[in-house]
Amino acid sequence: MTAPLRELVVGPLRAMRRATFWWSVGLASLVGITVAFWPAFEGSSGISAAITQLPAGVVQAFGLENFGTPAGFLRGNLYDFFVPLLLAAAAVVLVNGQTAGEEASGRLELYLAQPVDRRMVFLGRAIATLVALAVITAVITAVQLGVDAAVGLQIESSYLLSTIALCALLAVFHGSLALAIAGLRGRPSLVMGIGLAVALAGCLVVALFPLSTVLASWQHLSPWDWAFGGGPLEHTTEAWRYLALAIPSVALAGIGVMAVARRDVAAA
Amino acid sequence: MSTADVVVRIDGLVKHYGKVEAVRGIDLEVRRGEVYGFLGPNGAGKSTTIRCLLGLLRPTAGRIGAFGLDSTRDGVALRRRLAYLPGELRLPERRSGMDLVASIGRLRGGFDAARRDGLAERLRLDLHRPLRDLSSGNRRKVALLLAFLADAELLVLDEPTSGLDPLIQHEFLVLVREACAAGATVFLSSHVLSEVQRAAARVAVLRAGKVVAEGTVAELRGRARQRIEVWFEDQAPAAELRSLPGVVDPIIDGHRFTATLSGSIQPLLDLLARHQVSSMLVEEPDLEEAFLDLYGGAA
Numbered sequence: 001m002t003a004p005l006r007e008l009v010v011g012p013l014r015a016m017r018r019a020t021f022w023w024s025v026g027l028a029s030l031v032g033i034t035v036a037f038w039p040a041f042e043g044s045s046g047i048s049a050a051i052t053q054l055p056a057g058v059v060q061a062f063g064l065e066n067f068g069t070p071a072g073f074l075r076g077n078l079y080d081f082f083v084p085l086l087l088a089a090a091a092v093v094l095v096n097g098q099t100a101g102e103e104a105s106g107r108l109e110l111y112l113a114q115p116v117d118r119r120m121v122f123l124g125r126a127i128a129t130l131v132a133l134a135v136i137t138a139v140i141t142a143v144q145l146g147v148d149a150a151v152g153l154q155i156e157s158s159y160l161l162s163t164i165a166l167c168a169l170l171a172v173f174h175g176s177l178a179l180a181i182a183g184l185r186g187r188p189s190l191v192m193g194i195g196l197a198v199a200l201a202g203c204l205v206v207a208l209f210p211l212s213t214v215l216a217s218w219q220h221l222s223p224w225d226w227a228f229g230g231g232p233l234e235h236t237t238e239a240w241r242y243l244a245l246a247i248p249s250v251a252l253a254g255i256g257v258m259a260v261a262r263r264d265v266a267a268a
Numbered sequence: 269m270s271t272a273d274v275v276v277r278i279d280g281l282v283k284h285y286g287k288v289e290a291v292r293g294i295d296l297e298v299r300r301g302e303v304y305g306f307l308g309p310n311g312a313g314k315s316t317t318i319r320c321l322l323g324l325l326r327p328t329a330g331r332i333g334a335f336g337l338d339s340t341r342d343g344v345a346l347r348r349r350l351a352y353l354p355g356e357l358r359l360p361e362r363r364s365g366m367d368l369v370a371s372i373g374r375l376r377g378g379f380d381a382a383r384r385d386g387l388a389e390r391l392r393l394d395l396h397r398p399l400r401d402l403s404s405g406n407r408r409k410v411a412l413l414l415a416f417l418a419d420a421e422l423l424v425l426d427e428p429t430s431g432l433d434p435l436i437q438h439e440f441l442v443l444v445r446e447a448c449a450a451g452a453t454v455f456l457s458s459h460v461l462s463e464v465q466r467a468a469a470r471v472a473v474l475r476a477g478k479v480v481a482e483g484t485v486a487e488l489r490g491r492a493r494q495r496i497e498v499w500f501e502d503q504a505p506a507a508e509l510r511s512l513p514g515v516v517d518p519i520i521d522g523h524r525f526t527a528t529l530s531g532s533i534q535p536l537l538d539l540l541a542r543h544q545v546s547s548m549l550v551e552e553p554d555l556e557e558a559f560l561d562l563y564g565g566a567a
Contacts, residue, residue, distance in 0.1 A: 003374050003377075004374060004377075007371060007374040007375055105358055106356055106357075107359065110354070110359065110372070111372075112324060113322050113324070113347060114375040115345075115347040115375070115376060116347075116375055118343075264324070264325045264326055265324040265325070268358050
């Protein structure tokens with residue numbers, strides 16, 4: 001990597017240190033505290049009985065099936081909704097902060113006025129955000145495995161790692177979408193609005209569409225279905241699910257990086 | 269003038285933001301080694317033109333570039349040879365000045381540490397403080413330091429002395445002269461006339477996206493309105509005085525004649541030569557007035 005390109009990655013990475021730290025702390029705390037409650041749920045026939053009283057659709061929508069098992073507990077409390085949504089939000093917020101946010105504030109101009117290709121500036125920021133997401137994901141994984149061992153939550157580690165990897169890939173997909181919008185338009189409100197709306201909509205589609213016989217088949221349009229449709233905490237994940245998230249992510253990031261060179265840079 | 273002598277060339281530059289016509293057809297050339305003043309009120313199109321030159325904006329029509337390079341097509345190569353001081357200065361808050369200088373240096377292939385420290389000393393700037401703790405004047409000093417540290421062939425300075433104290437403004441002028449002596453060309457944009465008047469040899473005045481005047485500072489001063497007052501030995505020749513070309517708002521009161529004169533003073537001198545004049549006062553033409561005349565309603 002050349003010195004300018006290294007600077008275009010390392011500079012934004014340093015600027016994201018605090019955000020990366022606090023997203024890591026927040027998500028790791030959510031995972032750690034939630035898993036710490038596992039002994040209270042383990043083998044609790046009362047909670048399982050209460051869940052069976054709920055309508056089947058509600059149980060399915062909120063991922064409460066098998067709530068008394070380790071996989072069901074983790075799905076319902078963490079990996080069906082909270083962790084992937086918060087990780088996707090982190091990706092959108094970080095990408096927005098490094099691209100459209102910097103552009104709207106006028107700080108990007110200082111760098112774009114240097115002898116560097118605008119596409120390289122965006123590519124550097126995309127790589128930096130990817131590294132930040134990798135750090136957050138690594139912290140979540142470490143805390144999950146550590147607390148699992150401490151409280152005796154027994155789950156196949158390969159399933160757990162697949163699930164967390166799919167969460168990270170889903171976040172990368174939304175981060176790439178944010179990068180594409182930032183490259184095309186560069187307006188922070190647009191990047192945040194579309195990025196977060198797509199994440200939330202995708203989540204709601206997989207949660208609610210299966211409840212309707214008319215809409216059920218449309219759930220497969222959601223990236224959330226591509227990621228978690230195979231039940232990664234209970235089954236081996238098919239390779240195509242990783243690719244289904246990775247390929248559009250690369251394409252969207254490519255659109256963002258190329259598009260930014262073909263438009264005006266906003267003034268402060 | 270040979271092509272090699274022209275550093276910045278702007279041909280029919282037009283830039284629209286939607287329905288807003290920010291620049292409406294600018295043509296100009298900046299020659300090697302000169303300080304070229306780019307004057308105009310806020311919103312005249314100065315910063316838009318500069319942002320087009322840097323490749324940050326894509327012209328709606330026309331061409332803009334430097335060193336024979338096109339700003340849109342050859343942006344990286346062009347920016348390698350120029351340094352830019354933005355008018356609207358936004359710096360990363362959490363970094364120190366030293367950290368920012370090092371970062372920009374890595375993007376430009378490295379800065380000379382001794383020159384960096386020397387410039388910081390001349391500008392009375394502490395580079396070790398976080399940028400968020402610096403006053404607006406000190407932040408501008410950081411940007412000035414970055415611009416002069418780059419050792420570029422072309423310096424593009426947008427409102428460079430805004431917020432600087434008089435001592436540093438003087439140091440800025442010295443730095444500009446040093447850069448020119450070393451062969452650099454300076455494109456100096458400002459809405460503050462005194463700033464350009466002190467530094468630039470040639471100026472272009474912009475109004476509403478068009479160049480309304482271009483020439484040397486002396487030429488511009490020649491177009492300035494001059495206030496004149498003449499005392500005649502006898503009654504002032506009212507009819508002749510009123511018919512003089514360029515006379516504005518004449519007041520004839522017995523022996524005394526006062527007026528504002530635009531353009532050449534020669535017709536007045538010819539008239540006075542035919543009469544007995546006891547005293548005469550011509551005020552130094554103020555470039556500020558010429559500037560305001562050119563601004564017209566926009567000032």
